[in-house]
Amino acid sequence: MIEVKDENRLTLDLSKASEEEKKKIKENILDPLIQRQEEVFLIDDSSQKTQKIKQNLPDDNDESLLKFYKDKLKPEWYKALEASIILRNAFKKGHDVTELKRDISRRYPLFGNNLCNLTTEGYFDTHFKQLYNDMIEEDFDILVYQKKVERIITSLPYTVFVTRFKTYDQLSSEVVFKLERLKRYGTGRLLLHGIGRENVSTTLVLLDEYEAEKTITIQKDINLKETIITATLIF
Amino acid sequence: MKLSKITFSESAREDILNLYGKSIDEEGFIVEKENFSQRVLTPQGEEIRLEEWAGIRKGSEAFIKNDIFSLIELAKKLD
Numbered sequence: 001m002i003e004v005k006d007e008n009r010l011t012l013d014l015s016k017a018s019e020e021e022k023k024k025i026k027e028n029i030l031d032p033l034i035q036r037q038e039e040v041f042l043i044d045d046s047s048q049k050t051q052k053i054k055q056n057l058p059d060d061n062d063e064s065l066l067k068f069y070k071d072k073l074k075p076e077w078y079k080a081l082e083a084s085i086i087l088r089n090a091f092k093k094g095h096d097v098t099e100l101k102r103d104i105s106r107r108y109p110l111f112g113n114n115l116c117n118l119t120t121e122g123y124f125d126t127h128f129k130q131l132y133n134d135m136i137e138e139d140f141d142i143l144v145y146q147k148k149v150e151r152i153i154t155s156l157p158y159t160v161f162v163t164r165f166k167t168y169d170q171l172s173s174e175v176v177f178k179l180e181r182l183k184r185y186g187t188g189r190l191l192l193h194g195i196g197r198e199n200v201s202t203t204l205v206l207l208d209e210y211e212a213e214k215t216i217t218i219q220k221d222i223n224l225k226e227t228i229i230t231a232t233l234i235f
Numbered sequence: 236m237k238l239s240k241i242t243f244s245e246s247a248r249e250d251i252l253n254l255y256g257k258s259i260d261e262e263g264f265i266v267e268k269e270n271f272s273q274r275v276l277t278p279q280g281e282e283i284r285l286e287e288w289a290g291i292r293k294g295s296e297a298f299i300k301n302d303i304f305s306l307i308e309l310a311k312k313l314d
Contacts, residue, residue, distance in 0.1 A: 012243040014250040026254040029241065034293050039239035040309065042290030046301045047242045050289075053303065054310040083303050103303035 011044050049099065056089035058082065065125060072132060074146060077115065080108050084119035091120060114156040127161065128152075130195045134227045148230070155191050158182050162194035162203045162229075175206055175233075183235060192231040200229045207231055236292070237314045248285055255297075259285050265298065277305060 012029075014022055033039045042050065058066060062085045069078060087100045104112040118124065128149055135145050152159060160174050178190055194203040200222065210216045210233060217234040243251055249259065257275060258268045263284045267273045274282045277298050289301035292309075299305055 010241045012241060012247055014243075014247045017250075022250055022254055030251075030254070030291075033239050033241065034291055038236050038293050040236060040290060040292040040299070040313070041239045042242055042299070043245055043248065043288075043301070044242040045245070046289035046299070046306065047238055049301070049303075050238060050306045050310050050313075053306050054313055057307075057310060079304060083307060086303070086307065100303045107302065107304060 052090055052095055053086055053100075056086045056093070056095070058085055059089075062089070068129065069124065072142065072145065073149065076108060077111070077146075077150070080104055080112055080115050081119060081124060084116040087116060088120045111150065111153050114153045118153060118156065123161075127163075127195060131228060134195060134223070134225070138224055151230075152191070152193055158186055158189060159191040159193055162192055162199045162206065164196070164198060168202065168205070171202065171206060172209065175209075179233065179235070188235055190233040190235075192229070192233070194229045195227065197227055200226050203229045203231060207233075236312050243290075248288060251291070252285075252288070255291065278308070279305070 012025070014025070017025065030041060034041055040050075066078075066082055066085070069081060073081065083100070083104050087097050087104070090100065091097045101113070101116055104116050106112070108115070131148065132145055135148075158178060160171065160178060162171055166174070175190070175192070182188070182190055192203050192206060194200050204220075207218055207220070210218060215235055219232040219234065221230045222228065252258065252265060253268070256268045257265050258271065260266045260271055260274070263286070264282050265275045265285060265288060267275065275298050277283055277300050281300065283298055283300055287300050287302070289299040289306065291297050292299065299309055
């Protein structure tokens, strides 16, 4: 009826207990634990999962990041970000995060998985912060910022992030690869997204490769200071 | 508040619920034994299926879901 899992855990299994025994367990073990000692009584797996989450709650840097986004993202996106940061911490420590990720994807099927991936890759630490800081220097509307972030995240499978951490050849190859894949399986559009003057320039050079392509239409959206670009290749 | 060192197996879920006056309706949601039409709610106001149920804590916030979002709120409150 009680199994010792390791030196720190006891697991109750009531499958062989009589009704009378179950009642006694409730009166003598569960009620005292829950009511008097204010302990939380969980299923074995949930107890382990909770401990994993507790060990990976946001640290000071994470809290600072969350504070930055608290008033900038819609509530459900913020919640997904918080969960993704915890998942990232667990992942860095080598924990299995499959179930945590599945929870995020299930709760937010439209964007959860992508947001989680972008969090792990550090895009909320850099890219989306910089996007906000660049946008706020011009005629700014928080709803526009939110829409931009949401668009980038939901379109992740068909987005190329132009960053200085990749060479031009790497970026060019990525565009080619995604275009070919999307032509076969996708929605008929590929987004290129860049922040910072250098990345905007690089993006424009990448787009030049397709200017002569009759089967591709290019739409460019560049801010006044030319520090943010979102381009769409439609095919 | 802390996690108990006593946990229960998945197979004990229904027994534990039964001991606390709960049952399962035909769609798999946890309900009040005395009133099958009344589904129990998590602190977030969500109905909860048997397989989603993680456990109990004291007070009105008795029913905890097994997903990361519910367990984050719980983990934040633990000592």
